[in-house]
Amino acid sequence: MKIVRLKPKRDYPTRQGHPWIFSGAVDTVSREPENGETVQVVSADGTPLGLGAYSPHSQIRVRMWTFGSGSTPVDEAFFADRAARACSLREGFCERFRTDAWRVVNAEADGLPGVTVDRYGDVLVGQFTTAGAARNRDVIVKSLTEATGCAAFYERSDTDGRAHEGLEKTVGTLVGPEPPDRIPIHEGDTAFEVDVRGGHKTGFYLDQRENRRLVALYAKGADLLNAFSYTGGFGVAALRAGAASVTHVDLSASALALAERNTALNVPDGGGKSAFLQGNVFSVLREFRDRARSFGFVVLDPPKFAETRVQTMKALRGYKDINLLGIKLVVRGGYLATFSCSGAIDPKLFRTVVTEAAHDAGREVVVLHELRQAPDHTESLRFPEGLYLKGLLCRVM
Ligand code: SAH
Numbered sequence: 001m002k003i004v005r006l007k008p009k010r011d012y013p014t015r016q017g018h019p020w021i022f023s024g025a026v027d028t029v030s031r032e033p034e035n036g037e038t039v040q041v042v043s044a045d046g047t048p049l050g051l052g053a054y055s056p057h058s059q060i061r062v063r064m065w066t067f068g069s070g071s072t073p074v075d076e077a078f079f080a081d082r083a084a085r086a087c088s089l090r091e092g093f094c095e096r097f098r099t100d101a102w103r104v105v106n107a108e109a110d111g112l113p114g115v116t117v118d119r120y121g122d123v124l125v126g127q128f129t130t131a132g133a134a135r136n137r138d139v140i141v142k143s144l145t146e147a148t149g150c151a152a153f154y155e156r157s158d159t160d161g162r163a164h165e166g167l168e169k170t171v172g173t174l175v176g177p178e179p180p181d182r183i184p185i186h187e188g189d190t191a192f193e194v195d196v197r198g199g200h201k202t203g204f205y206l207d208q209r210e211n212r213r214l215v216a217l218y219a220k221g222a223d224l225l226n227a228f229s230y231t232g233g234f235g236v237a238a239l240r241a242g243a244a245s246v247t248h249v250d251l252s253a254s255a256l257a258l259a260e261r262n263t264a265l266n267v268p269d270g271g272g273k274s275a276f277l278q279g280n281v282f283s284v285l286r287e288f289r290d291r292a293r294s295f296g297f298v299v300l301d302p303p304k305f306a307e308t309r310v311q312t313m314k315a316l317r318g319y320k321d322i323n324l325l326g327i328k329l330v331v332r333g334g335y336l337a338t339f340s341c342s343g344a345i346d347p348k349l350f351r352t353v354v355t356e357a358a359h360d361a362g363r364e365v366v367v368l369h370e371l372r373q374a375p376d377h378t379e380s381l382r383f384p385e386g387l388y389l390k391g392l393l394c395r396v397m
Pocket of ligand 1 (some may be wrong): 004204205208228229230231232234235249250251252255280281283301302303
């Protein structure tokens, strides 16, 4: 096996079980490994540290599959074991959370860097975002279909990040029949339809499942603004729970069309209480402000404004603007649920942004719940970068 030797004193994170090795920590590479090839990583003094996937095009040069000197080979048995572990971590999940859709593999946190797989009913939908994940795709797919008993696997590796890994985007059916246009799923008593072929990511924001429930708990009787609504998630859950009205705002016409369908699925006369506005949230919210419109509940769930740390400053301005506008629209005593899914912005920084927005809006904001990604989007203590979704559910006085 080809060997990646680290520079002196650069092996600490790897010894601690952190899966990323940046190019700056690499001293020498014995023969040039292929894209995604499994390599042996050793410290400067030659101590074996484990096996990882080599990414020659990426700043993250190696992503570790295994740790320690007696590492098992990265073969079919290894991936079968990882698949079994991911499934056992989520045992009982579907009964406990009353759902038939959940994240089956959450990349690094499940010991499978670059592998994200969601389950919608009996269909698995996966993204292989790194060279190592792509190279081992077929054996990973086999392990997961066997471990879950799912009859279909659809690939949605159309992520922008693939370019940094020297990979083309690719989508299509890998196992079983082509998925239908819309797959029905359930979260408790709420039903949704998911477009796994045309939707964002793998089709649905499963990471917000528990937060949708929490928002619904406070939404009764409120006029709710669902900003960045996508296919309606928060608003539909709120309407089902007795919200007086829901205003969905999103740029995407197809997402709003599905939000309309999801509304009809859950609340027969829900269409009459719902508005579906196609537009830019920043300008729609300004318009609402200028027309002195207000809401009992405002949900702000924007897309990732920061892809990298470098973009963080610009992203912070975006989060501040949107929160300032959002807070101003909340009636006194009403609610705000605000989120950031940028991994580069940690919970403390996000809190600071919301604090500044509240200050500028001249409103007292009281935090009721600190929010995060749903527990099937596992977070490993070894990999703090894996906590990407954070939010606050607040009372705005
Ligand atoms: N809250 C959703 C997920 C939101 S994802 C859920 O729980 O399912 C972010 C959404 O924001 C996407 O649907 C995207 O189309 C939309 N979007 C991105 N930028 C936008 C903008 N400036 N104005 C309106 N919508 C935007």
